[in-house]
Amino acid sequence: MEKSDQPMRAAVLTDPEEFEIEERERPEPDADEVLVKIRNVGICGSDVHYYEHGRIGDFVVENPLVLGHESAGEIVETGANVNGFEAGDRVTLEPGVPCRRCSHCKRGDYHLCPDVTFMATPPHDGAFSEYVAWPTDYTYKLPENISTRAGALCEPLSVGIHACRRGNVGTGDTVLITGAGPIGLLAMEAARAAGATDVIITDIVQSKLEFAKERGADHAVNVAETDLETAINEYTDESGADVVIEASGAEPSVKSTLDGVRRGGNIVFVGLASESEIPLDVVDIINNELDVYGSFRYKNTYSTAVKLLADGVVDVEGIIDFERGLDSIDEAFERSMKPDVIKGMISVDR
Numbered sequence: 001m002e003k004s005d006q007p008m009r010a011a012v013l014t015d016p017e018e019f020e021i022e023e024r025e026r027p028e029p030d031a032d033e034v035l036v037k038i039r040n041v042g043i044c045g046s047d048v049h050y051y052e053h054g055r056i057g058d059f060v061v062e063n064p065l066v067l068g069h070e071s072a073g074e075i076v077e078t079g080a081n082v083n084g085f086e087a088g089d090r091v092t093l094e095p096g097v098p099c100r101r102c103s104h105c106k107r108g109d110y111h112l113c114p115d116v117t118f119m120a121t122p123p124h125d126g127a128f129s130e131y132v133a134w135p136t137d138y139t140y141k142l143p144e145n146i147s148t149r150a151g152a153l154c155e156p157l158s159v160g161i162h163a164c165r166r167g168n169v170g171t172g173d174t175v176l177i178t179g180a181g182p183i184g185l186l187a188m189e190a191a192r193a194a195g196a197t198d199v200i201i202t203d204i205v206q207s208k209l210e211f212a213k214e215r216g217a218d219h220a221v222n223v224a225e226t227d228l229e230t231a232i233n234e235y236t237d238e239s240g241a242d243v244v245i246e247a248s249g250a251e252p253s254v255k256s257t258l259d260g261v262r263r264g265g266n267i268v269f270v271g272l273a274s275e276s277e278i279p280l281d282v283v284d285i286i287n288n289e290l291d292v293y294g295s296f297r298y299k300n301t302y303s304t305a306v307k308l309l310a311d312g313v314v315d316v317e318g319i320i321d322f323e324r325g326l327d328s329i330d331e332a333f334e335r336s337m338k339p340d341v342i343k344g345m346i347s348v349d350r
């Protein structure tokens with residue numbers, strides 16, 4: 001067991017586009033918590049957004065903040081009441097911890113808890129640091145065959161799994177995924193795991209579409225050059241996709257979901273558009289009896305993500321473009337802003 005009276009290093013966002021590596025007190029695990037030595041943390045688009053703009057909507061970085069919510073590492077200490085976990089266990093951390101008492105939590109919709117503490121969402125610190133103390137009920141063991149790099153990406157995979165569950169993706173389905181970023185690509189993995197036999201993916205960056213095809217998309221449509229409806233009609237014998245998962249957050253893409261879905265099909269909105277009000281043809285939704293779902297974060301997906309990874313049903317590590325140590329976090333964030341980059345990974349003890 002490591003000594004817990006030593007300080008730790010953390011990358012702290014002190015100003016827009018400025019990290020400082022600070023020495024901080026190492027957290028003490030509470031009775032129901034484990035202390036985790038963080039190994040890997042993925043860089044998410046929301047981290048990059050806070051880095052660039054200092055805010056996402058109503059969430060404003062008012063005080064220095066540790067970013068990072070896609071994390072995995074190794075337990076080094078356990079709280080007094082902890083059972084079932086021990087030092088040396090490699091784990092992934094679900095970043096949202098709810099109150100466990102409100103009506104949403106009690107209904108099982110803990111991801112909708114208004115008092116959730118979500119890593120790297122102001123004012124709560126995230127995981128770009130050497131240690132994090134975390135409650136065991138939001139901590140998941142990684143079997144031997146899952147790396148902590150992959151374990152960290154249980155987070156965006158969870159977003160994909162939840163979106164597929166919301167859209168009821170099933171065996172033999174044709175799924176249209178708009179946006180081939182990390183969320184779109186991992187939604188594709190989740191859709192395949194749920195039984196989708198045909199996946200059509202769109203983007204406006206050709207290299208991302210080529211990458212999506214290498215990763216198994218049946219068709220990749222560059223919607224900057226090709227009309228989506230025409231392409232979908234061609235690939236689905238005029239019927240449309242059973243499920244559309246909007247994972248770009250781009251306004252034209254949000255609108256085009258109605259062109260891609262079949263009559264009676266499902267649309268799942270995952271991507272967060274910069275404009276929250278986007279006109280959609282309600283008569284079209286009624287006449288075609290479409291089911292339209294919002295998909296917010298996830299619930300009860302981490303165990304599934306770990307099982308899918310352990311069984312080799314999904315791949316997440318393949319989306320990592322580059323890996324950097326904590327000291328190179330500025331460079332990693334600058335690089336993550338380039339449009340052809342999919343996923344940067346911080347390896348804390350690199």
Ligand SMILES: NC(=O)c1ccc[n+]([C@@H]2O[C@H](COP(=O)([O-])OP(=O)(O)OC[C@H]3O[C@@H](n4cnc5c(N)ncnc54)[C@H](O)[C@@H]3O)[C@@H](O)[C@H]2O)c1
Nearest residue numbers: 045179181182183203248249250253270271272295296297
């Ligand atoms: N609902 C949730 O819980 C949740 C969770 C995580 C992320 N998100 C959101 O999901 C979206 C995707 O996340 P990401 O990390 O993959 O982002 P990303 O920016 O890496 O990927 C978005 C992709 O969409 C592409 N794109 C842009 N315009 C397009 C268009 N008109 N048609 C098709 N593709 C287009 C971009 O080129 C990019 O490849 C973001 O809006 C993010 O904020 C939502």
Ligand SMILES: C[C@@H](O)[C@H](N)C(=O)O
Nearest residue numbers: 044046121156159297
């Ligand atoms: C769910 C998570 O990946 C997302 N970026 C959020 O902050 O809500």
